[in-house]
Amino acid sequence: MxxxxxxxxxxxxxxxxxxxxxxxLQRDVFAGALRAGSEGTKRxxxxxxxxxAVGPPDWIEVREAEAVTFDHAYxxxxxxLHIRQNISYVAAHICLGAY
Incomplete structure (x- = not known):
């Protein structure tokens, strides 16, 4: 896949x-799409x-409560925290001119 x-x-x-x-997003599968100067012009x-985000419902809190039922790490x-890490990772590509 x-x-x-x-x-x-x-x-x-x-x-x-x-x-x-x-x-x-950090896996090899997305490396080409995130790399500056990848073949062709990509958006x-x-x-x-x-x-x-504030205000009920707190989607992240609701989803975490669901996820913890099958993965106790959540x-x-x-x-x-995972969302913030993804934002930081993407932000680094933006700052490096990958987009």
């Missing part, structure tokens, strides 16, 4: 990714939830 996704990303003229947690949009703000 990773090879198929990598191939599709390589030939795509635009890419939109909706994600929140995990390190999928890449990465949509991430705002970890500082408690105490772990999901919010």
């Amino acid at each position: 990773a090879d198929d996704l990598r191939a599709e990303l390589a030939r795509a003229k635009w890419v939109t990714v909706l994600t929140s947690r995990g390190n999928d 890449v949009r990465i949509l991430l939830p705002d970890p500082d 408690q105490g703000g772990m999901l919010r």
